[in-house]
Amino acid sequence: MGRPAKFTHSQLQAAALALVDREGLAGLSMRALAGELGTGAMTLYNYVSQREDIDLLVVEAVIGEARWPLAGYAQWQDEVRAIATALWQAVRAHPHAIPLILTRRSRSPAVFEVTEALLRALARSGRSGPALLVAFRAVSGLITGLAQSELAGPLALQAEESAELTIARFRALPAERFAHLIDIANAAAGSTADGEFRASLDLLLAGLSADRGGER
Amino acid sequence: MGRPAKFTHSQLQAAALALVDREGLAGLSMRALAGELGTGAMTLYNYVSQREDIDLLVVEAVIGEARWPLAGYAQWQDEVRAIATALWQAVRAHPHAIPLILTRRSRSPAVFEVTEALLRALARSGRSGPALLVAFRAVSGLITGLAQSELAGPLALQAEESAELTIARFRALPAERFAHLIDIANAAAGSTADGEFRASLDLLLAGLSADRGGER
DNA sequence: ACCTGAACACCGTTCAAGT
DNA sequence: ACCTGAACACCGTTCAAGT
Numbered sequence: 001m002g003r004p005a006k007f008t009h010s011q012l013q014a015a016a017l018a019l020v021d022r023e024g025l026a027g028l029s030m031r032a033l034a035g036e037l038g039t040g041a042m043t044l045y046n047y048v049s050q051r052e053d054i055d056l057l058v059v060e061a062v063i064g065e066a067r068w069p070l071a072g073y074a075q076w077q078d079e080v081r082a083i084a085t086a087l088w089q090a091v092r093a094h095p096h097a098i099p100l101i102l103t104r105r106s107r108s109p110a111v112f113e114v115t116e117a118l119l120r121a122l123a124r125s126g127r128s129g130p131a132l133l134v135a136f137r138a139v140s141g142l143i144t145g146l147a148q149s150e151l152a153g154p155l156a157l158q159a160e161e162s163a164e165l166t167i168a169r170f171r172a173l174p175a176e177r178f179a180h181l182i183d184i185a186n187a188a189a190g191s192t193a194d195g196e197f198r199a200s201l202d203l204l205l206a207g208l209s210a211d212r213g214g215e216r
Numbered sequence: 217m218g219r220p221a222k223f224t225h226s227q228l229q230a231a232a233l234a235l236v237d238r239e240g241l242a243g244l245s246m247r248a249l250a251g252e253l254g255t256g257a258m259t260l261y262n263y264v265s266q267r268e269d270i271d272l273l274v275v276e277a278v279i280g281e282a283r284w285p286l287a288g289y290a291q292w293q294d295e296v297r298a299i300a301t302a303l304w305q306a307v308r309a310h311p312h313a314i315p316l317i318l319t320r321r322s323r324s325p326a327v328f329e330v331t332e333a334l335l336r337a338l339a340r341s342g343r344s345g346p347a348l349l350v351a352f353r354a355v356s357g358l359i360t361g362l363a364q365s366e367l368a369g370p371l372a373l374q375a376e377e378s379a380e381l382t383i384a385r386f387r388a389l390p391a392e393r394f395a396h397l398i399d400i401a402n403a404a405a406g407s408t409a410d411g412e413f414r415a416s417l418d419l420l421l422a423g424l425s426a427d428r429g430g431e432r
Numbered sequence: 433a434c435c436t437g438a439a440c441a442c443c444g445t446t447c448a449a450g451t
Numbered sequence: 452a453c454c455t456g457a458a459c460a461c462c463g464t465t466c467a468a469g470t
Contacts, residue, residue: 005453030444041444042455051444099319105368107385112394115370119396130407130415133400137365138416142354145361149353152321154331169323178328180335184349191346199346200354207423221434246463257463258436267463 007037009057012047016054017061017094024096028054055100056108062097064110066090068117076124077205083118084143088197091147098151102144115140125208135208142204146197154181155188163189223253225273228263232270233277233310240312244270271316272324278313280326282306284333292340293421299334300359304413307363314367318360331356341424351424358420362413370397371404379405 015036020028030051034041048054068086073079091101115136122135150156155166170178170185231252236244246267250257264270284302289295307317331352338351366372371382386394386401 029442031442040455042446043453045445045455046453099315102318102364103315103368105372107370111370112389112397116394116397119400123396128396128399129403132396133403133407134412134415134419136400137362137369137412138358138419140369141358141361141365141416142420143361144364145357145359146353148318148360148364149357152319153353153356154323154327156321173328178332180339180344180348181328181332183344184335184352187345187349191349196350196353199350200357203350203354203423204358204420205423206426207419207421210422210426245461247461256436259434261436261464262434 006039006043007047009047011037012044012054013057013061016057017097020058020096020100021094025099028058030054052104055104056106058097059100059104059106060108060110062090062094062101063087063106063108063114065093066114073121076121077209079121079124080118080139080205080208081201083114083121084139084201085197087114087118087143088147091143092193095151098147102148102151122208138204138208139201142200146193146200150193155185222255222259223263225263227253228260228270229273229277232273233313236274236312236316237310241315244274246270268320271320272322274313275316275320275322276324276326278306278310278317279303279322279324279330281309282330289337292337293425295337295340296334296355296421296424297417299330299337300355300417301413303330303334303359304363307359308409311367314363318364318367338424354420354424355417358416362409362416366409371401 012033016028016033019033019036023032030044031041033054034044037043044054048057066083066086066089068082073082091098118139119132119136122139123132125135127135155170167185167189170182173182175182228249232244232249235249235252239248246260247257249270250260253259260270264273282299282302282305284298289298307314334355335348335352338355339348341351343351371386383401383405386398389398391398
């Protein structure tokens with residue numbers, strides 16, 4: 001409850017995110033962050049109670065970067081698309097932070113704000129209660145799930161290898177046993193993450209538009 | 217290339233998964249896994265080249281548990297649902313392992329097999345190439361995304377608190393500013409993860425059924 | 433060929449002490 | 452009230468040596 005003076009919350013946040021962007025997740029230690037701030041490791045414990053709080057600072061910083069036009073959407077689908085895309089782009093701008101965004105519970109204001117905004121847009125489809133919950137689960141699941149599939153799915157690029165090499169690896173699989181895997185690996189060679197995101201989101205929006213969430 | 221004799225690959229896998237299930241992710245260290253196997257830490261380096269390979273053993277073990285009827289699906293939607301649900305249940309049976317499944321690239325045979333099976337089912341919708349890739353991204357994204365949202369989304373339960381307490385926390389938010397968040401928190405109180413999964417998947421399947429992936 | 437203990441360079445965190 | 456170094460109990464991994 002006492003409020004320390006040497007650093008602000010957003011100074012810690014910015015330093016932690018800068019460290020992750022620069023050095024990767026493995027570089028984010030209490031000692032390294034303290035060094036980034038020009039102090040000793042133990043000083044950080046005046047601001048956070050445990051190491052995991054540092055991860056939450058990073059998540060908050062990334063999600064907090066999402067920006068989208070607040071009004072002027074003729075259709076709720078356009079508004080959902082705008083918010084989802086803003087989140088997607090904020091996450092993709094900090095690839096090293098993705099594992100944290102996937103695994104850390106954040107209850108920061110920035111996360112609440114964007115969640116409520118997405119819900120508001122989805123509610124324009126006529127949904128509330130359980131149907132709104134499901135729509136939200138599906139859309140937010142798709143956003144993080146697509147970030148995940150790029151990071152760690154079977155088609156994810158190896159950290160140190162080119163896209164060509166990853167695809168070549170698939171082409172080397174037994175052709176008839178993994179015919180479809182080889183097919184989509186080839187397709188992936190000619191597609192972009194943004195394009196795949198947009199198309200996947202459109203599939204889900206088609207489903208959300210077809211079933212307007214009638215009462216149940 | 218030499219093949220060590222003291223332990224088999226699946227012995228390591230089983231021991232690692234048992235350790236994670238029992239002690240949580242923090243309990244999975246080289247030393248602890250070696251202890252589980254009754255040997256010294258350095259012995260493990262005869263089987264894996266680095267610590268992260270242990271994580272991959274766990275991912276492989278979990279995904280490898282997915283089981284579903286291999287044939288007899290009148291509709292491709294039913295087959296997609298069966299495979300997706302099998303994956304979902306395998307993941308949910310090992311909640312401590314979820315962060316690894318979200319963040320670790322696995323290229324094990326078990327992962328390839330289930331991926332190809334899912335693709336085969338999706339291909340029955342008439343899709344191939346880019347459209348099949350997008351359908352796959354959407355479905356697998358949704359599966360892992362929903363596991364993620366339970367683990368770390370804004371509505372995720374705190375490790376040490378009851379569902380009631382989590383929901384009470386949302387009810388305490390400013391009512392008009394977070395009206396929809398409070399609405400779905402209330403809805404979450406009366407729903408199950410399985411139900412939400414099924415309903416979200418159905419939304420996406422509706423989208424996949426509406427747009428049969430015409431050529432492009 | 434396979435196994436393994438000692439040692440090194442890290443971690444997060446407790447504790448006690450500074451101002 | 453806020454700050455911080457020393458020390459502790461861990462890590463993953465290198466190295467050198469065992470059989």
